[in-house]
Amino acid sequence: MKRKKRPLRSRESGRKQELLSRISEKALIPEDIAAGSSCITVTGQNELVIENYKGILEYNPEKLVILTKQCRVEICGKRLEILYYAREEMKIKGKIECIAYKK
């Protein structure tokens, strides 16, 4: 019988994330350090700072898709501009309408 690989991997990674988040919770370690979760700080509707990401997948004035360790973060809005883009952190300015997490 042939095994389907993708669902298994996805299930495994889900369990791993869950385990890591439980350990970090018990050990009082911030989750963004232990599990490598991305940290998003939104100020009002015009400013967003994101930390712990892998890179940009798509970028246009209406949509910015960022790849993180666990999922893709889609930021939709108008006149989106990256104020700075560094290895650890980026700051986005513009009218933010929606932030979505997609697997």
Add this chain to the structure above:
Amino acid sequence: MKGKLLSWMKGSVRIRIAGGFCERFLNLCAYHNIRLWSLHPVENGYEAELSLNGFRHLKPLVKKCHVNVRILEKRGIPFFLFRHRKRKALLFALLGACSLICFLSLFIWDIEIVGNRSVTDERILDYLNMEQIHQGILKSTLDYRQLAADLRQYFPELTWVSVKLQGTRLLIDLKENGDRAEEAEDSAPADLISDVDGVIVRMVTRAGTPLVSAGTAIRKGDLLVSGSVELLNDSGEVYGYQYTAADADIFVKTEYSYQDTVEHKQLKKRYTGNVTSRRLLKIGALQAGLPFFGNPYEQYDCVADTRQLRLLENFYVPVFYSKIVLREYRTTWQICSPEEAEEQLNRNLQNFLEKIQQKGVQIFQNNVKIESTDSVSTAGGTLVLLQKAGRRTALATQNQKEGIPAE
């Protein structure tokens, strides 16, 4: 602000990224610690700013992602210097300016005195001038600790002096405490001597041995209350002295001769309303006025508002800018009537009486009479005043008189 200044000093470029895999290129930049800012999408690509150093490391990334990078703008000192590399005079001027600033920072160009109330700025500046401390002296020639100690010694009113150097400014911070000085004086043995001529009306002695009594005529310098109190034994003989600070309320009736004159023909200053202003620029010992032509008025009052140039908060340089306002006036002879002159004399007398009353002097009798002739009016006569007398002077104790050193 700090980041902008830093990027301007190190140099930055604005680039346009087009073609190939632009997003991958952006991610590679971030991965290689090449910071991008002001990143926004444009038609067929992106525009971003990055440091000059970051730009120098872009080449392998450009090849890897097959993108086309074009410089749109260059900013910062490295580009400025490169653009003006053939302008030798500019380079020398920059070097000259820098060395001039370094040279000027070796001197003191401003003296600021803070915290003084009774000791005026002028008195302190006069003392500093006497000590050869003025604007334009070398910082290295100044001994701050010595200056602070000297100031404390010269002005006993000062209880605390701090001398600091901030940039090219000498900051003298002072604290005065009159009360403490008085207290110290109070406790020291002292005699009370007269500071006026007159007759004692009333006297209450609180400490010391009174040498005068009510009704005694005294002169300036007479000893009123001695600070030494005799100690007597059972047989009434003096076996020692106790020294104290003499204290007494002594009211003395004195006579004061008052004289005042007002001439009927007086020279009066009358402003014409003509006002003109001048600008004066002073660099070191050189000065230039604007406009260059002379003063248009024969008689004028001159008010100058002078400001000193400073590069930073505490970096003063010897460049002064003054705005001078000239106000024209004419002097005319005015003749006033004897009544007006008498009125003025009366006003002067009232002012004088109010002033001495504020000092605690009571007016016992007023014999001032006003007389007028054709050209002059005079007020003259005696004022009988009731005032408090007595001034403390240091007391020489018996031991000191005999030359025995104090324990």
